[in-house]
Amino acid sequence: MNKLATLGPKGTFSESASLKYITENKTSHEIEYFSSIKQVLNAVGDSNDLAVLPIENFSEGFVSIVLDHLINSRLTIVSEILLPIQFSFISNTVDLTKIEELFVQFVAEGQCSEFIDTLGTTHITSTQSNIESLNRLIDKPINSAAIVPSDSFVHSDYNTVVENVNDYKNNQTRFLALSKERIAVDINTHSNWKTSLVVHDDHDRPGLLAEVLTSFASRKVNLTSIISRPTKVEFGQYNFLIDIQGHFADQAVAEAIAEINKVAKVKNMGSYPAAKVYLKTAAG
Numbered sequence: 095m096n097k098l099a100t101l102g103p104k105g106t107f108s109e110s111a112s113l114k115y116i117t118e119n120k121t122s123h124e125i126e127y128f129s130s131i132k133q134v135l136n137a138v139g140d141s142n143d144l145a146v147l148p149i150e151n152f153s154e155g156f157v158s159i160v161l162d163h164l165i166n167s168r169l170t171i172v173s174e175i176l177l178p179i180q181f182s183f184i185s186n187t188v189d190l191t192k193i194e195e196l197f198v199q200f201v202a203e204g205q206c207s208e209f210i211d212t213l214g215t216t217h218i219t220s221t222q223s224n225i226e227s228l229n230r231l232i233d234k235p236i237n238s239a240a241i242v243p244s245d246s247f248v249h250s251d252y253n254t255v256v257e258n259v260n261d262y263k264n265n266q267t268r269f270l271a272l273s274k275e276r277i278a279v280d281i282n283t284h285s286n287w288k289t290s291l292v293v294h295d296d297h298d299r300p301g302l303l304a305e306v307l308t309s310f311a312s313r314k315v316n317l318t319s320i321i322s323r324p325t326k327v328e329f330g331q332y333n334f335l336i337d338i339q340g341h342f343a344d345q346a347v348a349e350a351i352a353e354i355n356k357v358a359k360v361k362n363m364g365s366y367p368a369a370k371v372y373l374k375t376a377a378g
């Protein structure tokens with residue numbers, strides 16, 4: 095059976111995104127859970143043919159460990175999944191001034207920073223996943239607290255529950271399904287495609303980025319995101335990760351990429367159906 099690697103244990107937002115991918119694409123993947131994003135990235139292309147990982151949060155921006163791996167790997171993006179993200183603060187302690195330790199996942203911490211600031215000098219222990227935060231609290235129930243997914247715990251088990259502690263009520267995270275193989279999908283099965291590219295030039299020169307953008311703008315190809323990441327080879331050299339609307343087989347997209355290829359190195363990371371907003375039902 096094909097295996098899909100994701101951040102575990104069961105109950106993470108990454109698991110929800112994986113289940114959504116499997117359901118929508120009618121695949122029969124078995125989910126394998128890893129305890130860090132790095133372990134998931136090591137598994138895909140090795141023991142697992144697919145991985146589902148967070149790439150971008152609504153307010154915090156890109157998850158750099160995933161972005162950097164993607165830029166440098168041979169993985170292909172085959173799908174994007176958008177999930178609403180709601181966090182709760184839970185503790186057995188009623189007097190919040192007595193809380194000595196807060197367990198919070200390293201990406202979640204930024205998404206809940208305003209609430210965390212109100213806790214004053216509480217020691218923050220960074221975890222690899224939101225369910226690890228929950229488990230660490232279960233192991234150390236006295237004078238500690240955790241920030242966890244809102245539907246991951248039983249309310250009556252905790253003396254203190256503060257709902258929606260995320261800074262933005264409409265908090266969302268975008269996940270990507272990454273494959274070691276390109277998966278052929280009929281372009282006519284979807285109407286709304288996205289394509290991700292990495293553009294890089296070893297010889298920094300004036301106007302390069304403007305030329306790249308003009309190749310898209312002159313053909314009315316819409317950019318949905320552009321971000322630069324240091325190459326980590328030489329100071330001042332960057333990879334540009336560019337997301338555009340459209341499929342690489344669209345004439346305008348293909349022409350723009352061909353033109354950019356004449357002035358810079360372009361890596362096509364895949365065309366995939368753009369995400370639909372995930373509306374969670376009462377049944378989960």
Ligand SMILES: O=C(O)C(=O)C[C@]1(C(=O)O)C=C[C@@H](O)C=C1
Nearest residue numbers: 106107108148201202223224267
């Ligand atoms: O810990 C989880 O539940 C995850 O799936 C990880 C993760 C992330 O790293 O971005 C996923 C969604 C939220 O943005 C916070 C945490």
